[in-house]
Amino acid sequence: MTRAADVLIVGAGIVGAACALELAKAGVRVTILEERFVSAGATGASMGHIVVMDDSEAQFSLTRYSQVLWEELHEELPPDVEYERCGTIWIAADEEEMAEVRRKCSYYADRGVPAEILDPRSLHDAEPHLRVPLAGGLFVAGDSVIYPPAAASFLLQRAVELGATLHLGKAVVSLGKGNAGLADGTTLSAGRLINAAGQFAPKLTCGIQIKPRKGHLVITDRYPGTVRHQLVELGYLKSAHSLTSDSVAFNIQPRKTGQLLIGSSRQYNAEHDEVDSAILSRMLERAFEYLPAVASFAGIRIWTGFRPATPDKLPLIGPWLDDPTLYIASGHEGLGITTSLATGKLICAQILGQSPAIPAEPYLPSRQTVSETNVEAHV
Amino acid sequence: MDSIIQRIFDVAVIGAGPAGIAAALAAAETGASVALIDDNPAPGGQIWRGGRNASHHLEARRWLERLSKSRVTLIGGTRVFYAHSGALEAESDHSLWQLLYGKLILATGARELFLPFPGWTMPNVFGAGGLQALVKSGLPVKGKHVVIAGTGPLLLAVAAYLCERGADVLCICEQAPFARLRAFTLGMASYPGKLVETAQLRFRSRRAPYLTSAWPVAALGQDRLQAVRISDNGRLREIECEYLACGFHLVPNLELARALDCRVVDGFVGVNELQETSQPGVYCAGEPTGIGGVELSIVEGQIAGHAAAGRVSSAKRLLTTRARSRRAVKAMKKAFALRPELAALATPDTLLCRCEDVSFEAAQKHATWRAAKLHSRCGMGPCQGRVCGAAAEFLFGWTMDSSRPPIFPARCSSLAAISTPASPAQGHGGSQ
Ligand SMILES: Cc1cc2nc3c(=O)[nH]c(=O)nc-3n(C[C@H](O)[C@H](O)[C@H](O)COP(=O)(O)OP(=O)(O)OC[C@H]3O[C@@H](n4cnc5c(N)ncnc54)[C@H](O)[C@@H]3O)c2cc1C
Ligand SMILES: Cc1cc2nc3c(=O)[nH]c(=O)nc-3n(C[C@H](O)[C@H](O)[C@H](O)COP(=O)(O)OP(=O)(O)OC[C@H]3O[C@@H](n4cnc5c(N)ncnc54)[C@H](O)[C@@H]3O)c2cc1C
Numbered sequence: 001m002t003r004a005a006d007v008l009i010v011g012a013g014i015v016g017a018a019c020a021l022e023l024a025k026a027g028v029r030v031t032i033l034e035e036r037f038v039s040a041g042a043t044g045a046s047m048g049h050i051v052v053m054d055d056s057e058a059q060f061s062l063t064r065y066s067q068v069l070w071e072e073l074h075e076e077l078p079p080d081v082e083y084e085r086c087g088t089i090w091i092a093a094d095e096e097e098m099a100e101v102r103r104k105c106s107y108y109a110d111r112g113v114p115a116e117i118l119d120p121r122s123l124h125d126a127e128p129h130l131r132v133p134l135a136g137g138l139f140v141a142g143d144s145v146i147y148p149p150a151a152a153s154f155l156l157q158r159a160v161e162l163g164a165t166l167h168l169g170k171a172v173v174s175l176g177k178g179n180a181g182l183a184d185g186t187t188l189s190a191g192r193l194i195n196a197a198g199q200f201a202p203k204l205t206c207g208i209q210i211k212p213r214k215g216h217l218v219i220t221d222r223y224p225g226t227v228r229h230q231l232v233e234l235g236y237l238k239s240a241h242s243l244t245s246d247s248v249a250f251n252i253q254p255r256k257t258g259q260l261l262i263g264s265s266r267q268y269n270a271e272h273d274e275v276d277s278a279i280l281s282r283m284l285e286r287a288f289e290y291l292p293a294v295a296s297f298a299g300i301r302i303w304t305g306f307r308p309a310t311p312d313k314l315p316l317i318g319p320w321l322d323d324p325t326l327y328i329a330s331g332h333e334g335l336g337i338t339t340s341l342a343t344g345k346l347i348c349a350q351i352l353g354q355s356p357a358i359p360a361e362p363y364l365p366s367r368q369t370v371s372e373t374n375v376e377a378h379v
Numbered sequence: 380m381d382s383i384i385q386r387i388f389d390v391a392v393i394g395a396g397p398a399g400i401a402a403a404l405a406a407a408e409t410g411a412s413v414a415l416i417d418d419n420p421a422p423g424g425q426i427w428r429g430g431r432n433a434s435h436h437l438e439a440r441r442w443l444e445r446l447s448k449s450r451v452t453l454i455g456g457t458r459v460f461y462a463h464s465g466a467l468e469a470e471s472d473h474s475l476w477q478l479l480y481g482k483l484i485l486a487t488g489a490r491e492l493f494l495p496f497p498g499w500t501m502p503n504v505f506g507a508g509g510l511q512a513l514v515k516s517g518l519p520v521k522g523k524h525v526v527i528a529g530t531g532p533l534l535l536a537v538a539a540y541l542c543e544r545g546a547d548v549l550c551i552c553e554q555a556p557f558a559r560l561r562a563f564t565l566g567m568a569s570y571p572g573k574l575v576e577t578a579q580l581r582f583r584s585r586r587a588p589y590l591t592s593a594w595p596v597a598a599l600g601q602d603r604l605q606a607v608r609i610s611d612n613g614r615l616r617e618i619e620c621e622y623l624a625c626g627f628h629l630v631p632n633l634e635l636a637r638a639l640d641c642r643v644v645d646g647f648v649g650v651n652e653l654q655e656t657s658q659p660g661v662y663c664a665g666e667p668t669g670i671g672g673v674e675l676s677i678v679e680g681q682i683a684g685h686a687a688a689g690r691v692s693s694a695k696r697l698l699t700t701r702a703r704s705r706r707a708v709k710a711m712k713k714a715f716a717l718r719p720e721l722a723a724l725a726t727p728d729t730l731l732c733r734c735e736d737v738s739f740e741a742a743q744k745h746a747t748w749r750a751a752k753l754h755s756r757c758g759m760g761p762c763q764g765r766v767c768g769a770a771a772e773f774l775f776g777w778t779m780d781s782s783r784p785p786i787f788p789a790r791c792s793s794l795a796a797i798s799t800p801a802s803p804a805q806g807h808g809g810s811q
Binding site for chain 1: 745746747749750753754759760761763783784785788789790791792794795796797798
């Protein structure tokens, strides 16, 4: 058995990468073990929208904290991360959604997040290709877009420069009590272990509740200037909440290359990564409804990915029950690119016994065992 | 909104080159309903399409005439972009085709392999077949100085064609060593057709010196090609020219076969005696099963066509002919195997992926094709890695995994109309 490091992280997705960098910055000796390659999981399949969300107070504080961290980091990001502070426009199709725009706007204003209500005219000026009529929208200027695989690589590279060690092609088969057993038969030991295996976290830590939630994305050829902000329909709030049924929503992202990334779909109980033509079709039709020009654009690639979803839609960040060596940093569902940086901060504070910048309680993995029955009843 | 055309066929053939034409005609003989789909407006594939190529003129005309008199439904200018078992989705300029099939024959042919060397993306550097196609569609080459370089019999075919059109072909650089080629030509003696063909080609391009153990090292020029630097038996020299036509033999078009989960062995679609792939009812003929030239493509197409239409005995009568032509596949593979020096031509900043401007160096630092794609964007452009992917396979020894749908870029409205197949779609998507 070899003493590998102070902290051993399983998983080189964006969450593992952010934890590695934060700990390395604090002078901790970190080793990262990754079964495949950097960003081989959800990180490599996702959209890269850095977004403040307000489904719950806890979700708000984690996403807002992260958004600020990304903004602080952005000058150091290399060009291939393609950081673009394009902002989000939440689109309201009708008066009901416009009421939600006003509620959201005052919620954000109360908490110091700049947001601006757009009437149909100013929405049209901001995004001339959107269909008319629409009721209006909410412009959140601080949101941004990145290319997640490049961001994860950057975070890891920084960590490595600060002394961290990254091992690719190392599958962990057991994790706990200060030891990581590898598929090749070796065992590595460390003072602390972090399970950042995303949707695969439950395989290593029995009792974690994370389910894969499948999503489809389509990327187009280059059509520069068609879309300027990340556009999301507010109807998304109605559909994304469903914990059981499949849903789609209009969600489109302008890439720096001029390409458009079209989402989004959410499916439970879909285990295969194959394209599901029925839901793909619903997702695209939804996009055409809002942005008719897209129908004639060339789609060059379709892919799927799995969001690591928890029952209460909050990630698991913190120590695991009665194993004092084990920490969990998984279950970030559809927001893990955004919330990775805050996750790194929280984990680092917990491991070093410092007090975190935001309350850590809502994300503690222990809540799952406590409130498990409630949540199940809710579903 | 595009019109959607839905049709049902007993046999669908993708690719109207020699293999696909032969397959469609053989299948149609039984009275089966047959669709022949190709993304080019006219049938003929790489070799019989457009222009006149004297060496194949008669044969091409004979086959194309038979096709036009047959009951085969030719669907030209239409590209298959998605395949499930039992159904194809294809797109033409203004229509989406949804084709249900009983049996499927993949005759998707091959494309040229390009290897990166400094200057290979400069204007007036073309693929060998690419320049030939441009000339066929009207580019004048009379009196132009052309260097042809790379490997394989295609170089000779292109040289002959360009000479015929009045080009001044300065030399043909074949990377293979002379000894290997001589063994190949001698071996060919047992195949009269091939021998005559090769001799004819040599004859017509006789004014152009045929250099062996010679390859391009750099294309030189400011904003357009002025000269090419070649390595000629270990010596470097420069040749002034206006065009460089470059091709490093052919790589099969496997995207459709992969999308249908057909087994691929050593870079080619694996087929049984009757050209059937590992997927029952899906056949494959021509270049995707092995680069073997026109004769082999035709006989494979005939076997696949008969077999798909249920006439196994007719198919079996052709097995000896096929066995004879197939020996050429191995001989060619051996003769024109790429030498390792060719993997070292690119400098760190030479482009590997033209669509996404990815340099050799940026791609090289990754361990696998998937990691390189994700992190460097290599192969993520509209050509979907058709050019750089094949080069990376040779340069870095990477294996291509299944590519993501669609097989070709398609309008989003077409993607939205992809029908839900009766049985589950197979093999789409990577293993993300
Ligand atoms: C379609 C889609 C769109 C999305 N869009 C957005 C968005 O716009 N904004 C946003 O913020 N989030 C988005 N997300 C969510 C985001 O991608 C995820 O929350 C995030 O990537 C999770 O990161 P992770 O590091 O926890 O997991 P992963 O990226 O999955 O990383 C886990 C890593 O652990 C490795 N691993 C697993 N098991 C083992 C083992 N036993 N041994 C060793 N290594 C192992 C895996 O190979 C993998 O590399 C999206 C997700 C999807 C699917
Ligand atoms: C660029 C080039 C030039 C060549 N020139 C010569 C020459 O001059 N002399 C010579 O002897 N040999 C030449 N060859 C070799 C010659 O092409 C083959 O020996 C022979 O044509 C193979 O026949 P095939 O039917 O297998 O494939 P091909 O002739 O390649 O036919 C395949 C057809 O399928 C179509 N296709 C593929 N995928 C799809 C899809 N998804 N949807 C719709 N259609 C599709 C292609 O466009 C093509 O028309 C050339 C090859 C290439 C690549």
